[in-house]
Amino acid sequence: MGVKLLLDKADVPGIRTYEVYRREGGYRAVEKALKQMTTDEIVEEVKKSGLRGRGGAGFPTGMKWSFIAKPEGVPRHLVCNADESEPGTFKDRYLMEFLPHLLLEGLIVSSYALGSHDTYIYIRGEYAWITTILEEAIEEAKAAGWLGKNILGTGFDCNIHVQRGGGAYICGEETALIESLEGNRGNPRIKPPFPAIQGLWMRPTVVNNVETLAAVVPIINMGGEEYAKIGVGKSTGTKLISACGNINKPGVYEIDMTITVEEFIYSDEYCGGIKDGKKLKACIPGGSSVPILPANLLLTTAKGEPRYMNYESLSDGGFATGSMLGSGGFIVLDEDQCIVKNTYTLARFYRHESCGQCSPCREGTGWMEKILQKIETGKGEMSDIDLLWDIQRKIEGNTICPLGDAAAWPVAAAIRHFRDEFEWHINNPELSQTSNFGLQHYADPIHVPA
Amino acid sequence: MVTTFNDTQITEFKRLVARYPEGKHKSALLPALHLAQDSFGGWLSTETLDYVASLLQIEPIEVYEVATFYSMYNLKPVGKFVFEVCQTGPCMVSGSDHIIDYIKKTLDIQPGETTKDGLFTLKLVECLGACGYAPMMQVGKIYKEHLTKEKVDSIIAEYRAQATNN
Secondary structure, three states, X not given: OOOOOOOOOOOOOOOOOHHHHHHOOOOHHHHHHHHHOOHHHHHHHXXXXXXXXXXXXXXXXXXXXXXXXOOOXXXXXXXXXXXXXXXXXXXXXXXXXXXXXXXXXXXXXXXXXXXXXXXXXXXXXXXXXHHHHHHHHHHHHHHOOOOEEEEOOOOEEEEEEXXXXXXXXXXXXXXXXXXXXXXXOOOOOOOOOOOOOOOHHHOOEEEEEHHHHHHHHHHHHHOHHHHHHOEEOOEEOOEEEEEEEOEOOOEEEEEOOOOEHHHHHHOOOOOOOEHHHOOEEEEEEOEOOOOOEEHHHHHEOOOOOXXXXXXXXXXXXXHHHOOOOOOOEEEEEEXXXXXXXXXXXXXXXXXXXXXXXXXHHHHHHHHHHHHHHHHHOOOOOOHHHHHHHHHHHHHOOOOOOOHHHHHHHHHHHHHHHHHHHHHHHHHOOOHXXXXXXXXXXXXXXXXXXX | OOXXXXXXXXHHHHHXXXXXXXXXXXXXXXXHHHHXXXXXXXXXXXHHHHHHHHHHOOXXXXXXXXXXXXXXXXXXXXXXXXXXXXXXXXXXXXXXXXXXXXXXXHHOOOOOOEOOOOOEEEEEEOOOOOHHHOOOEXXXXXXXXXXXXXXXXXXXXXXXXXXXXX
């Protein structure tokens, strides 16, 4: 059993309620932070912990906090990004649904550290029942004196508000989220200025993911240095992985980032192997936007070393032979899955979610969807593969926000690693409608140069 | 169709606006549109959008551009129960195609259509964050997960009964 810092109490009956959460040691981090620590000391502990943003980008949290501007007389805001929308990702939902007070505790400590008196949780609109859970938890915390005016007699005032989004993936991008929180369309802003200087209502703002803010609780309780001892290299602490697809035990798992991908997929403690005794074909290890890998490159790196479930190991080999830990949305595909169809559904997703602001993304995502649909339905031509490659290259890096990259990468990786499956579709327009390419050589051990 | 909030709804509207600093009341637009949609038959007519604009003291165009941007706002009338079935990658690899086909056949409607009795609308949607519990659909504020044909049958029966009882 690996170390658990976030979900260690998830199975305690009634942990969703304030009473049980408090009895189990909850809100100790707020007591410690507000009574014994200065705001700078809290930022310092988070820096020492090596915590990296858990939403997908992996940017060091302490550093992000240290960028916040503190102009005289201008309020600052902390915003919790609960707009979890990356396909394959459902970890924040789990955390908020079962441990709402853990998030609130992290939010209170972080609000204190950043000087935010009005903190907002922006939650995806579809998570309507979780909004209710969070609002009930906020009322409980307020009644117990952890929120509101003069918390613990320290003079610190803080309120937390929950706002539901309207069903737009793009609002997970922090500046689009801010626009949405201001009551606008979710069009990302050009940076700079970064939110730390001019964010919500043009005030200094920090936007952090749910899991990131929850991780502040164990960091304060155990100290940043102790937290950093868990894990390996720059992948410190624990990470929530939401596993789905063709596995025996889909669900949310907390890992300490020292286990191998093979152990995560096949051990009974985690995914429990591939469903129905089938073989592993491919996996998208960090949410739908990160590169898909065939089984051989997923389990071992190009150098033939075991691949681990952490930031560095999953990206080993760059995009040529590696992928990313991303948001921790772990999508497993078995031998019967069609890569073309899977790529098509993801391309359709990104077309649907493009905000339409930048031409390469607005036009390119639509073209990619149409071409993939053409190939998938047996109407593709061989030149379509190179055309797809060309389009994705023209989107990547040419848009205001990373949605363009997120749309380009899955298409690029599918062609890079599964080009023969695309060719098979094009060469067998009828056969591809009734059967699929199958596993072929994708699960073979990869060639290791002498 | 009545397009003004009743007292309870107005109280809720005021609570939403109070969450933001003075002068920043436009921030309440998305939550206000959710409230309006829930209050006025599950969709937003132009009259409703204009009403929300007048309540928030903003231009109608500011409301239109938001209402048309976000996929959760219905700009056309919908059935009493809207089946929003996820069709993105993780649900697809878990068999969402079969569930969608089964719902189409059972209710005899295509995506975007409503049954003749006005009870059910079928919508195909993109990832709802329930990938580990696929295939799934959202009905109102509830997620229906681990869908099978049998489960779809019982969900339809459940809502039919609910409609009859009301």
